[in-house]
Amino acid sequence: MANTKTYAGKTPFQLSMIRLGRNRVALICLGILIIYVLTALVSFTNIGGLHDRATEFNLENRFVPAFSTMDHPFGTDSFGRDVLARTIMGTRIALFLGFTTGLIMIPLAIVMGALSGYYGGWVDDIITYLMTVIYSIPGLLIIMSLVQVMGASFYVIAFAFGVTGWVGLARVIRGAFIQAREYEYVLAAKNLGAGDMRIIFRHIVPNVMHFVIVRFVLNFVGVIKAEVTLAYVGLSIIGVPSWGNMIDLSTSEIMAGNWQNMIAPTLFMFLFLASLNIFGDALRDALDPKLKNVL
Secondary structure, three states: OOOHHHHOOOOHHHHHHHHHHOOHHHHHHHHHHHHHHHHHHHOOOOHHHHHHHHHOOOHHHOOOOOOOOOOOOOOEOOOOOEHHHHHHHHHHHHHHHHHHHHHHHHHHHHHHHHHHHHHOHHHHHHHHHHHHHHHHOOHHHHHHHHHHHHOOOHHHHHHHHHHHHHHHHHHHHHHHHHHHOOOHHHHHHHHOOOOHHHHHHHHHHHHHHHHHHHHHHHHHHHHHHHHHHHHHOOOOOOOOOOHHHHHHHHOOOHHHOOOHHHHHHHHHHHHHHHHHHHHHHHHHHHHOHHHOOOO
16 A cells, blocks of 8 residues: 555646556556657658668569568568558658547547536527538548548548547546536536636536547547548548558559568557557546546
8 A cells, every 4th residue: 555645745647657667567658659750850861871772763672571571671562662662651651640530539538527517508509510421420421531532641541530439538528518507516616606617617527538538549549540531532642642642552462472561561550559559549548537646
């Protein structure tokens, strides 16, 4: 049993970080995620001719087998492009789509869910109707329609993911706010003259942030998998080295025994998504307000 005196005076956030720091598996996963972020930053440069190796055709070196040479550790594709270099370039696109979608989705979900749950009445009716309409239509179908209308670019794809992915989180936040508006600390804040916006964003929203974190992680996973689907149906950016495009290209190469474009992006994707899921779960548990006094 931890000595409670040791943690006297610690803020809830500090206690959360202490709990997180005790989870060694989560810290290992955090280290892996940091490596991915650094890899994405490196992909903006041309260190070691990264861009050239990923984009320039070299038909003399086409279909070099994976793990057969140090010059091309994961082999080359049908155009002689280095698969490892293309996979590294794809890391940047995966992170861009995940983070940009989150920046669009999370604020929208928090505002809509908070207003719906806190005020109720006709405000709740309108927002709930909007969420029901969006939720009743397959998200991938809406995304494909937006990409078709607005054009295929990674900004459009991220926007499409954002405007379709907020409903699930908004419904969770709405339920949390319906409960929270009757809590004693909320009623006390009202009696002390606090305004609605202060109560919503200063007192209630921090207590639902663990829901936001979990949804952000799940959204990241869903976005990366959906980009693979868009690439398969030809709605991703053709010619750009993304994990989805590489896996799509591999479908025409596997029958000939060339697995390079499948192995590298799949391994990168699996390790990234597994680390993200494990760390996200650990961070959610650490930030859970119900555990603020548990160490």
